[in-house]
Amino acid sequence: MTRDATGAIKHILIVGGGTAGWLTACHLARKLSANAPNGIRVTLVESADIPTIGVGEGTVPAIRQSLHSLGISEAEFIRECDVSFKQSIKFVDWVNTPETPGESYYHHVFDYPENSLGDLTPYWLESQHGRVPYADAVSVQAHICDRGLGPKTISQSEYQGHTSYAYHLDAGKFAGLLARHAVDNLGVRHLLANVVDVRLAASGDIAAIVTDQYGELEADLFVDCTGFRSLLLGEALGVEFIDRKDILFADYALAAQVPYGEPDAPIPSYTIATAQENGWIWDIGLPGRRGSGYVYSSAHTDHERAESVFRQYLGAQGESAQVRRIPMKVGYRERFWRRNCVAIGLSQGFVEPLEATGILVYDATAQMLADTIPTEKSVMDIAARAFNRSVRYSWDRVIEFIKLHYCISRRSDTDFWLDNRSAESIPEALREKLALWRYQPPTQYDFPSRFEIFNLPNYQYVLYGMGFETALGETAARYPNRQMAHQQFERIKAYSRSLSQELPGHRALIEKIKQYGLQKI
């Protein structure tokens, strides 16, 4: 232990007021200070001059639990952040090079496959393969999505649904809501200032940040939420960035906001991710507008061609759209917590937003920090080591899961797709799993840690949605309950029909919630 700093942790200073900064502020304040008058103080400093990244509109279901635990009303969130529901990611044209673009797709839905009688996957592989799409066979949610329905009824309480769901949201409005909640309800102090320097103590810890408005601001722990720049952890403490572009090639995004063709156009309750020649395009429907972006590899295409592909996708609605080009740093820091500084947000790590992992990982790591922060500075390094191990594990697994979408594709139209399938670009752990899963379906034992971000069902939806072939062979004998499985498939079909009668249209549901609100849990 070389740190000379000892004593209690009394003040945490967060730098950066994007989604990551305000989520972190909310989690820390709720856990450490909101109910403890003499607890830890939380301050957030953000620049009025440096804009937030302004993208990040797709989430995953974990956000529901998080917002609920922070004490945010779902109805208020829906009203204030231009929110729509998200039940799935619809992957279009990912499996084969399309002859007729836009026609082939699969859903990665949020409901876990029905498994009250055990995993139905082997039975689907044996009897249904090639006929009923996997997501349709094991869950009702793909049907619900394709019929344009919402995940809940107006009479269900906040955060409850018939199917699992997350949200699409306006990133700027979301940061605004979190900021108001943090300041008004959780006691976070908010300062507008530019950080112009960072002063280190003799121990190497951060002693203070130097601002243009308030001079030096000291704290016991600093949280770096300054975006890709990573002003504190990366620049001031010199923690190296580990680039993972060797695995995930996409390093730029073009982003635009476009109007609907008609004001009352249906809103998909899923993100549409359409594969393109050198990347893929996200398409997210909010009540007031669409948000779309082309994520592509600059090693495989040039920016002009990328913009032309993107504008062609947007069609008439995109003709006058302002298109913003965003460079993306793909990878993560060698450590996420060093000395008295923790990075959360783009400063920590980032991979392309194919499965909306940004907010998910930042939210999870902000909660982990709030749950594990020591009261005493002298043991900070021990907490840091455990945090670093878990967060590194999570990022490595996220990268493998995103790579899965590319490396089992059969697209061969460009070098981008061929390079993505080349063995040397696939992490060894993923290669090994894929080799195993050729002969037996994945099981829960392939996902042993509680820090898995993506689990067995996520893999099943993507593998079998993409037509991955598992030859059961002799192992078929391990699955003798064919009759029961058949009945279960039939029950899922029947439930899907009855639920379709009950659930409202997606846009109508949002309108009703805005008008009448939802019952609190």
Ligand SMILES: Cc1cc2nc3c(=O)[nH]c(=O)nc-3n(C[C@H](O)[C@H](O)[C@H](O)COP(=O)(O)OP(=O)(O)OC[C@H]3O[C@@H](n4cnc5c(N)ncnc54)[C@H](O)[C@@H]3O)c2cc1C
């Ligand atoms: C193309 C793209 C698409 C994405 N899509 C998704 C998605 O669908 N789902 C998802 O979960 N995530 C997505 N993400 C990630 C998402 O953008 C982030 O999760 C989220 O916005 C968090 O950003 P941040 O708060 O870390 O950084 P930023 O939004 O960049 O905020 C940085 C903050 O630091 C402040 N700051 C910087 N320097 C200083 C300084 N010197 N002094 C004071 N303050 C300073 C700025 O003012 C700002 O407040 C996407 C990212 C990209 C690039």
